[in-house]
Amino acid sequence: MSSLSWRTFYLTGYTGLDDAAAVWDRYISEAADFEATLIDGIPVLKEGAADQARDDFDGETADLVRGQARHIAERFLDDLDAYASHIKVLLQEAKTDFETKRDELAGLFAEKSVYLTAEGEPGEERFEVNESDLYNYLTGSGTVEPMNEYEADAYEQRVREQAVDLSDRFKTLMDSVRELDDQYAADFKALNDDPPPLPPYVGSDFEAKTAEYLQEQHQDFLDKIESGDAIPEEVNDWWNSLAEGDQELFVHELPELVGPVDGIPTEDRDTANRILLDQEIADFSPTLDEDIAVIEDRIAEIEGNWSEIVANGDSIDRAEELEQLREELARLQGERVTYNELVDLQSAIAEESPTGQQYYLLGYDSAGDGKAIVSVGNPDTADNTVVYVPGTGGDLDGAGGNDLQRAETMAGDAAQVAGSGETAVMVWLDYDAPNNPIMNSPSLSYAEDASEPLASFMSGLDATNHDPEETTTTVIGHSYGTTVIGQAASEYGLDTDQIVAVASPGMTVDHASELGIDPDDFYSTTAPGDLINAAAEATLILGSDPNDGGLNIQGGGLDSGFGGTSFDSDNMGWSPVDIHSNYWDDGNPARKNMAMIFTGNGDQVT
Amino acid sequence: MSDRMVIDHQAVSEAVEQIETVAEDLDAAAVAVNADAADAVTAIPIGEFAFRPALNAAESWWYSRIVDHRNHLIDLAQFMATNAAVAAQHDQDSESDLVELGEELQVDVDEYTTSDYYETTGAERPDYNPAALPTDGKSVAVE
Structure with missing residues (x-):
């Protein structure tokens, strides 16, 4: 606790605080060049240098050394800002605050009668009446004319009343000065409370x-x-x-x-x-x-x-x-x-894909059925990006197997389109897909749980893409995957140019315009013999049939249908169950149509 | 760690000297700011104002923090000097100074101790000086 006396406070000069602040200010200004001195001034420590300096000191350890130098420099500059600058600011503020208080005290002294004298130890500050001088003044001793009795009584009363009034203000003022003193003491002490750690020393992990x-x-x-x-x-x-x-x-x-x-x-x-x-x-x-x-x-x-x-x-x-x-x-x-599935995934992406592109593992999770996001080609640098959302039965096994093969097929087909550039195709299975088409697939809950992750993933692709304006991005779903896309697009919006629905049971919406894209950028197909046709027309839970071309008569009039463009696909078989999975078979016209869409040639689909 | 380190021991040795100079300049500047700032406030009696000893403590702490920064720089410089010395010992080409140290030769960044520095470079160990030790409680790996 501060025990500052009014005498010390009043007689102390505070410009020294400003001088000290100026010392710190100069120091901070000079020290601010530290990083430039350490990193830029010493060539082998400069990161990212592709010149002689890097040749002089190269390898992972050299990179760690450079990183350590930068960490030290950054920590120092942060410290400079957090501590040295804080000391300077506190000194400046203390100078201003103490001088303001001292001016207030000086004002009090100027205000007081000449017959009052400041007295008192810390906490007991008061003005006392200088009795002998006041008596002399009132009685006219010396050169002063005596007052009449009435005037003298009134004058004396005013002096004594002022003594009481000013004593209160005097003590209050000094109490506030001591609080200020304590506050600055606390502020300076708090400076080094829990400072952030410095980087580790070299050695030992x-x-x-x-x-x-x-x-x-x-x-x-x-x-x-x-x-x-x-x-x-x-x-x-x-x-x-x-x-x-x-x-x-x-x-x-x-x-x-x-x-x-x-x-x-x-x-x-x-x-x-x-x-x-x-x-x-x-x-x-x-x-x-x-x-x-x-x-x-x-x-x-x-x-x-x-x-x-x-x-x-x-x-x-x-x-x-x-x-x-x-x-x-x-x-x-x-x-x-689980081990087998993980090893299979590891093996599936170990080599180059049949399209000549690299595989990229953008995420996986072995819990439950497992999840994975695998890309054929690098979506950050590709000219076209396609995100494929599998449907019922999708799991970790498929992400490294059947679904990945479909992605490869789509990437390969897209590469056949002249002038298309590179198309990166991702299998997005970062959701718990329904396992059973009868028991689980009519439920929306899987799509609802998948919506936010899919929307986030699409935003992430947009953020990391080298040129999102020029890249054609498509989200394509198969079966329940289209429901996921519809739910995500209508609930969150998807960063995509186009949406493609293959064999969709419904996309939770009644019209393509509800998917957050221009309906002209929506494409769909379902083979004539696909069993999903029955589901798409029967279920109301998953939304309208995306293949509804608007020719249905409802209530006696023509409706506009789902919107978008339907494209051809063949059964490629006789079993309605098999047809549901035949869209990526050799010879299915759906493949060429999808390739045209992915490469920005959707106007050429048949 | 890495199985390969390419090092021009001459260039790295020069860098080591520069880092050591930066470290000592850092220290000297902190000493100076403490002294000059203390001189500036001598008119404010330390026994009367509660904030004065706290100010002194804050300024002292700052210096101790700078000592930590300096020690980190010295530590880094010594590690570099250690590998530069190893490279110099294995330099077969007097013209280029460029040496490639395989895993078996380089002093690993995860296993380095200050003993490596003194043993490899032949530098003289300083007398025990508590003030020069790290003050954040995280000492360099002891030999």
Whole structure:
């Protein structure tokens, strides 16, 4: 607590605070060049240099060294702003505040009668009447003429009343000065409360510790991403604001913060997701098959000896053991299935695709049926991007199998269109697709849950695309995938130029104009023999039939239909169930039509 | 860590000297600001104003923070110097100074200790000086 006396306060000069602030100001100005001195002034520390300096010191360690120099420089400059500048500002403010208070005190002294004297220790400040001088004045001692009794009484009363009044103000003022003093003491003390850590020293898990340091530096934005409050465009801006070395650290040391995030460029997401995939596969027990075999043998043993077990009166214990073994077996077999699916996915994207394009893993999740987003070609650099949303039965297995083959087919077909450039086709299975066409597919809940992730993904593609204005973007769904697209487009809007519905049971809307795009950019097809025709016409839950060309007579008049353009597709078979999946078969005219749409030639579909 | 480091030991040694100079300049500037700022406020009695000792403490803390920054720079410089010294020892081409250090030769960034620096460069260990030690509680890996 401040015990500042009024005498010290009044007699102290405060310009020194300004002088000190000026010292700090000069220091801060000179120190602000620190980064330029350290990084730009020392060639081998300069990041991104493609010149002699990089040749002089190259490799991953050299990159880490450069990153460390930059982290030190950035931390120093942040410190300069947070602490040194704060000290300077506090000094300036203290000078102003103390001088203002002192001026107030000076005003009080100027206001007081000459027969009042300031007295008192801290907390007891008051003005006392100088009795002898006042008496002399009132009685006319010396050179002063005496007052009459009435005037003298009135004058004396005024002086004594002022003493009381000003004493209150005096004490109040000094109390506020001491509060000010305490406040500045607290402010200076608070300066170094919980300062942010400096980068780690070189050595002892330096790379991992640097990644942790980096994560802490960006925790606020990472929390924003985690909570879903950061839109992909913001994510992309944030990512691009990072130095290349820091991006590398995020990708390699913190892949879980990179792989699934919409708005981060495809190359980086792919690298991060492949690291995660490799790690997850490596984490499976190497003795999984043996463990399964041991349990199967034990089950077989119990089951084989069941008569004997019953005869020995051991059936209750063995039955219990059998139940536990079967549960454990089911769990391990589930693990085995997941392991196989992950290995299949890893294998499917290991090499170049048949189209000659690279695969990119934009996300995956092994939980439940599994989810995955795999791209044939890099959507950030392609001339055309296509997002394919599979329908009922879509899972991790399909994302690396059948659905991926369809994506390859579509990419290959698009490449056949003259002058089309590169078309990147993604399998988007970042949703829990219905498993059973009878039990699950009529439900909207799967589409509702998928809407936000799909909308976010499309925004992310738009954010990372090299030239979104010139790139033709299409979202294509098959079967229930079209319902997902319709729900997402109508609920959130999709960053896409075109929407294509293949064998749609309904898109949750009654007209293409409700999909947030020009109806002329909506295309649909369903083969004549596809069983989905019955569902599309029968179900009201999933919306109107997207193939409704407007020729239906309803209520005695013509309606406008769903809108958009229907294109041809053949049955390519006899079974209505098989026809539902034949759209990507060789020879199906749907393929050429889709290729024309994807490459911006939708006016040429048949 | 990396299996390859290309290093021109001459260029990196020059960089090391520059980093050390930056570190010492950083320290000297912080010493100067503390001294000059303290001189400027001598008219404000430290025993009377509560904020004065707090100001002193804040300025002292700033200096300790700068010591930490300086130590980080020295640490970085010493790591670079260590690898530059290794490169110099394996430089077979007196014309280029450019040496490629494989995994087995370079001092790994994840395993480096200050002992590596003193042993590799032959630099003299300084006398024990508590003021020069990191003050944030995160010491360099001890040898």
